[in-house]
Amino acid sequence: MGSRTQIDGLIDMSLQADGVEGIQQLCSAISETYGFDHFIYGASFPTSLIKPFVLVISGHPDAWRNHYQAHGYLAVDPAVQHCTRSIRPLIWQDLTLDPKIDEKPFTVMEEARQFGLVSGASLSIRGSRGEVGVLSFSSERTAWQTRPEIDGAIPDLYLLSAYVHEAVGRLLTQGSLPFNPPELTTRERECLLWAAEGKTSWEISRILGISERTAIFHLQNAARRLNASSRQQAVALAVSQGLISLQLG
Amino acid sequence: MGSRTQIDGLIDMSLQADGVEGIQQLCSAISETYGFDHFIYGASFPTSLIKPFVLVISGHPDAWRNHYQAHGYLAVDPAVQHCTRSIRPLIWQDLTLDPKIDEKPFTVMEEARQFGLVSGASLSIRGSRGEVGVLSFSSERTAWQTRPEIDGAIPDLYLLSAYVHEAVGRLLTQGSLPFNPPELTTRERECLLWAAEGKTSWEISRILGISERTAIFHLQNAARRLNASSRQQAVALAVSQGLISLQLG
DNA sequence: TGCGCAACTGTAACACCTTACAGTTATAGG
DNA sequence: CCTATAACTGTAAGGTGTTACAGTTGCGCA
Numbered sequence: 001m002g003s004r005t006q007i008d009g010l011i012d013m014s015l016q017a018d019g020v021e022g023i024q025q026l027c028s029a030i031s032e033t034y035g036f037d038h039f040i041y042g043a044s045f046p047t048s049l050i051k052p053f054v055l056v057i058s059g060h061p062d063a064w065r066n067h068y069q070a071h072g073y074l075a076v077d078p079a080v081q082h083c084t085r086s087i088r089p090l091i092w093q094d095l096t097l098d099p100k101i102d103e104k105p106f107t108v109m110e111e112a113r114q115f116g117l118v119s120g121a122s123l124s125i126r127g128s129r130g131e132v133g134v135l136s137f138s139s140e141r142t143a144w145q146t147r148p149e150i151d152g153a154i155p156d157l158y159l160l161s162a163y164v165h166e167a168v169g170r171l172l173t174q175g176s177l178p179f180n181p182p183e184l185t186t187r188e189r190e191c192l193l194w195a196a197e198g199k200t201s202w203e204i205s206r207i208l209g210i211s212e213r214t215a216i217f218h219l220q221n222a223a224r225r226l227n228a229s230s231r232q233q234a235v236a237l238a239v240s241q242g243l244i245s246l247q248l249g
Numbered sequence: 250m251g252s253r254t255q256i257d258g259l260i261d262m263s264l265q266a267d268g269v270e271g272i273q274q275l276c277s278a279i280s281e282t283y284g285f286d287h288f289i290y291g292a293s294f295p296t297s298l299i300k301p302f303v304l305v306i307s308g309h310p311d312a313w314r315n316h317y318q319a320h321g322y323l324a325v326d327p328a329v330q331h332c333t334r335s336i337r338p339l340i341w342q343d344l345t346l347d348p349k350i351d352e353k354p355f356t357v358m359e360e361a362r363q364f365g366l367v368s369g370a371s372l373s374i375r376g377s378r379g380e381v382g383v384l385s386f387s388s389e390r391t392a393w394q395t396r397p398e399i400d401g402a403i404p405d406l407y408l409l410s411a412y413v414h415e416a417v418g419r420l421l422t423q424g425s426l427p428f429n430p431p432e433l434t435t436r437e438r439e440c441l442l443w444a445a446e447g448k449t450s451w452e453i454s455r456i457l458g459i460s461e462r463t464a465i466f467h468l469q470n471a472a473r474r475l476n477a478s479s480r481q482q483a484v485a486l487a488v489s490q491g492l493i494s495l496q497l498g
Numbered sequence: 499t500g501c502g503c504a505a506c507t508g509t510a511a512c513a514c515c516t517t518a519c520a521g522t523t524a525t526a527g528g
Numbered sequence: 529c530c531t532a533t534a535a536c537t538g539t540a541a542g543g544t545g546t547t548a549c550a551g552t553t554g555c556g557c558a
Contacts, residue, residue, distance in 0.1 A: 048446065049445050050446050086415065087376060087411045089408070089411075125336075126376075128334055128373075154408060155256065155404035155408040158411070159408075162407070163337065166336065185504060185505085193298060197485070198479040198482030198485075200544065201544075210505085214506050217506075218504095232484050233447030236447075236484045239489045437534095449515090450515075459537090460537055461537095463535075467534095479516085480515070480516090
């Protein structure tokens with residue numbers, strides 16, 4: 001239950017994990033170390049608000065994955081719901097679901113049990129580029145049996161979820177995944193920042209000391225790089241991907 | 250070093266913490282429990298990208314706070330820099346700062362030592378409404394003395410940083426702070442979401458099955474509620490505050 | 499020297515957003 | 529019953545964004 005060598009070894013492993021397989025092995029190792037039977041990592045990268053790039057690294061039984069996807073459970077999964085609304089870890093047992101009011105979420109957890117995901121916990125993940133994710137671990141044993149050890153493992157698991165996600169972040173910048181975050185020039189970021197503040201092209205040109213045409217030029221280039229079809233979308237993407245540096249002060 | 254009763258007590262305290270004073274006491278308790286002398290919590294809420302609402306709850310010596318603010322160290326503080334770029338905890342000792350290249354960050358840490366912040370760690374915080382924050386704990390003892398216990402405390406501290414931030418989130422919704430996140434109607438959120446996707450008023454009207462004038466109407470109302478002076482700014486604020494639900498799939 | 503690229507500038511037509519005017523319908527709460 | 533609010537619709541003038549045209553300057557790199 002959290003001796004120093006345990007988590008240190010897993011952190012080292014996370015810093016070296018390479019490729020999707022490396023992260024799969026890392027999650028497997030974490031899962032085993034803390035006495036779980038299954039895991040799943042899922043994260044959403046805001047390439048688009050409507051259709052984000054989603055990466056799932058699954059250590060779930062195939063039967064459950066197929067059932068889950070076929071029924072569109074992602075939209076009603078109470079663990080996912082919790083992790084998008086809160087940054088606190090969730091121990092599944094703590095969910096208070098009324099079968100009448102929360103019918104669908106209740107069904108998801110009920111059926112998960114039948115597929116061998118009896119007890120478990122979900123860790124909320126939020127990246128520095130607007131990513132929202134979940135890392136869940138589950139056991140085939142009952143909550144009564146696993147509760148004490150899950151309680152004890154939560155701090156370690158929460159920390160490790162950050163390291164797992166950072167390892168995924170490295171995949172992105174290395175280009176191992178079909179989504180590479182665009183790089184903007186200084187001027188493009190400056191123009192986007194002021195556009196996001198509601199300034200017009202002319203106002204931006206006065207702020208930056210350039211001609212109005214040049215401000216328009218930079219904003220167009222930024223939109224092209226972001227695959228945006230309008231200034232509005234460019235602003236939305238830049239903000240959601242954290243490309244516009246919001247100052248801490 | 251992390252017996253169950255220790256962190257459980259602090260988590261309970263965080264769930265009941267009320268008001269800024271309650272959170273100040275909570276951070277103090279965490280600091281003492283894990284053998285630190287000072288703490289500081291700082292978070293930035295994206296009311297505006299240029300001028301966000303910033304909340305600081307300080308357990309730092311007044312002399313250091315004044316010195317820090319007078320010299321504008323927030324912009325060059327390497328701990329703050331790290332926490333805005335990464336979600337991993339930072340143990341100050343692990344910073345590799347070259348006095349020649351990283352002159353200003355080096356100076357910040359050097360002077361911090363002279364004010365009694367000798368060794369410590371910073372935990373990155375990211376909230377579900379676009380908040381970016383830092384929770385730091387520091388000791389007057391040297392890194393050599395504190396390293397083992399800091400290493401051991403990191404998982405607990407990282408978890409507690411989430412609970413501290415959630416407690417701050419409760420202050421916001423309770424209206425105890427001079428910033429209340431606006432509430433949008435369903436239609437306003439829908440229109441904003443599609444506007445953020447780069448759709449024009451006419452396209453949004455076709456998607457939602459309403460007249461173009463009505464789409465414009467909802468977007469104007471949304472902009473008014475968000476204190477935005479244009480549709481661009483409304484989109485930027487809605488995205489940065491997480492008011493537009495980006496689906497996990 | 500040549501190449502790519504960031505940064506810069508201008509004009510013109512057309513599409514789009516903003517503002518201000520003036521309404522209707524339905525639902526929830528005092 | 530009255531008020532507030534969500535949701536809905538229309539017109540018109542004027543400001544702003546988008547696209548496509550055609551350039552210049554300066555820097556770093558092969």
